[in-house]
Amino acid sequence: MSFLQFENKRFLVMGVANRKSVAWAITKTLEEQGAEVIHSVRSPERLESLKKLLGDRKAYICDVEYPEQIEALAKEVGQAHGPIDGIVHSIAFANYSEGFKPFHETVRKDFLQATSISAFSLVEVANAFKPYLSPDASVVSIGISSTDVTAENYGYMAPIKAALETCSYNLAKSFGADTRVRFNTVNAGPLKTSASAGIPGYIESYLYAEKLTFRKQNLSTQEVANTAVFLLSPASSGINGQGIVVNAGMDRNYFDKDVISAAMRPD
Template identity: 90%
Template sequence: MSFLNLENKRILVMGVANRKSVAWATTKALEEAGAEVIHSVRSEARLESLQKLLGDRKAYICDVELPEQITALAEQVKADYGALDGIVHSIAFANYSEGFKPFHETVRKDFLQATSISAFSLVEVANAFKPILNEEASVVSIGISSTDVTAENYGYMAPIKAALETCSYNLAKSFGADTRVRFNTVNAGPLKTSASAGIPGYLESYLYAEKLTFRKQNLTTQEVANTAVFLLSSASSGINGQGIVVNAGMDRNYFDKEVVRLAMRPE
């Protein structure tokens, strides 16, 4: 038995977008630890685009914006596998239908849609899969480490990611009434992903974040995935209802002398 004890465990990973995504890095790390990974993706088109990447891995289609598809996914997994040892929720979506705006101008329908997909879907997934989660299963969501920081170029997603964290904590309490299923979030610092590439000004924020890390090197997707794998394993059995910050110390280094020097440099 290994330290992680993930051999022959079955994990559902939701949200693989491409080979740069946290979900894919988590898949590879789980498989290296001996786990069997199955997937769900949002559409037939996404599944086709991932065909080469996923190979012969089992993959289902589930658009979490549609509750009936979540229910159907749970039923399909139950029919095919019977039970799960864990779920990775790596799903986020934001439709800036009118472009990026100041937060007070957020479009209601965009905010509600993004909340439904990025946060409340965790609740619906947990509810649908509760009957087939093994007694000590683990559910891990991928969040961000800066939900309490205002970032102009992140729009309304920071409060929605905060909602995801809160949903996770409350699910831990709710499930705790009659199971030992755990819920935790991995709160990651800025990453180089395909999704982040579409955020205006993200590169500047990414480079700034790097200067704030203690090691002067930004987080890697693999480091986030490794934390998720640890939380899925029995090695983390004492961790429940938590948000694990993984950002190389970025949030502890606001007064780094180099950053202060650059900020105070005369125009």
């Protein structure tokens, strides 16, 4: 048996968007280690766009904005493939209906919708799947490493990602009353994904973050996936209710001499 012990294990990965997404890197790594992966995507249109990528893998449609679709997904997947050994929640959505604004001008309906989809959906997914999870299943969510940092080009999503982390920790406590199911988050630094490409000013933030890493090289999507896969495995059985930061030391290097020198250089 391998160290990660994925033989005969079955996982649900929620949120594959394209070949560059973290969810897809997790899928490929799980399969390489011998696991079976089932997918859920948010719409028929997304499923159609992924047809070539997913091939003959099992895939279901679930828009987590609607609780009834989460309930239906859990019942369908659980009855057809259960018990499920783990779930990956790699879902985020923000509707900047009036463009990027200062945080104090955030539109209530946009904020609440993004919170429902990006954070509270984890609670609803966990509750719906509880009867279909194996006794020692692992649920992993993809967060960000800097929810306490005010990044203008990330809009209001930092506090929502913080809410996702808090939901995960509280689920660990709640499920711990009668199961050994674990909940953890992977808090990733800036990544080069298709989703990030659409954020105004993101490339500048991405390049700045790279200068703050100890190695002067930003993360790869695979590095984030590797951490998620470890947390899904029995090898990480002692880790529960945690947020694992994966950012190459970015948040420990604010006073890097090269960054300071560049910032203080006269115009």
